[in-house]
Amino acid sequence: MTAILTYATIGILLILVVALLLREAQAEKRVEPAVEQEHLQGLPDQRFLDLSERIFDPADYFWLKHDLGQPRLARALARARQRLAIQWLRILKASFDELVRAPEPVLSESPASSGPPSWQLSWLILRFHFLLGYALLVIRLFGPYHRLVPGFNWRRFIPESSSRERQLNTVNFSN
């Protein structure tokens, strides 16, 4: 009897979910949420892409913390940079989504068959979403200066030249 109830629930849920999703999809007028409005004028330019170098660069944080001896200010900066980093990633995602859902031009010069292999494009899209989700999670949990890819520093047998370099690799500002 439990099995029947389970399958009855699956059947009913299927119809309800499809009806709900289709209702929303048919009512869709391509209204963009506020975060995307900022950056839907086109694809992100090189200046926007290079901005990440500044946002994720912990040099200012260390300057405040170590050179000026202002740990509170450094933490405030890190928090502001965290918000900036999340916003930057969201805008990057919005641009990416806009690019992915770009309609095919009516008079396409190249035939559809001349495009890249199906799996390659799909893989790039899925890879981007996976990396972005991971980056957002790490930044939310540990801040913008935490190393996102494990460095495997424990594998190095020769010690690094300075403690500052080591700090640059793995810093958690929340500590």
Next chain:
Amino acid sequence: MGSGTGSACPSSPARMNLYSLAIGITGSLLQILLLWRGWRCGLFSRFPLFYSYIAYVLSGSTLAFLIFQIHPSYYLGFYWRFFLVLLLVEFGVLLEISDHMFDPYPAIRRLGRFLAGCVCGIFSFYIVSALMQPRSLSVTTLDLFKRVSITKAAVIIVLLAIARYYRLPVGKNVAGLMVGFSVYLGINIVNFALAETFGRAVYGSMFAVVGPLSFTVCLLIWTIKVWRYEPVLQEAGRVTGAAHKVSEPVIYQIDRLNQTLTRVLRR
């Protein structure tokens, strides 16, 4: 469809057979109407797999009816073979729905196919495992059909989730095809589960009515929603998005954004 199993009912076989006949005739008429309308409006070239599927169902069920009248002993064997092929053809129709759903969007069209394929690949383990349990042939067959229906339901949900995620409008034709399919699959999942649990003696007569009835409801929805061709482009518009502003192929732009993100991650 399935009028042969209806004779298992001990209570009112005549009435059940009458229902089955009425449902069968209504279904056939709707299929003929769909095919006629598709031919008149030139929809065959737009939905080739869908109309092939309808033609296959119509010819198969007509042949099954004739076999039932002439050689009833061959009926069940023919019917299950016909039904097995039908289950596979329905996957093709789902792929066609996916292509039409994301037709104006080349990147998402490929993603839709890719993810639909992934769902089928993942669920194939779930489907095949139904064949590995030591049970009677009828229970195994019903379980197999139920699992195949659940797989198709999962494909539909994934396709709609992609449309929802990218906030894409879904055209009237595709929406109708999906609603019809969902009603048919949703009822069939429950119908197969009930038949598997209670067996032919208790549930046989209802099984023979509910299955064809769900398909007739599905055909009715399809007939209404695919009455005339309505492309999704009318609603979405072709000049939205960023692609028209850039000349670089989409894959290179996607790759560039991927590299930027990778650079951030590897800093």
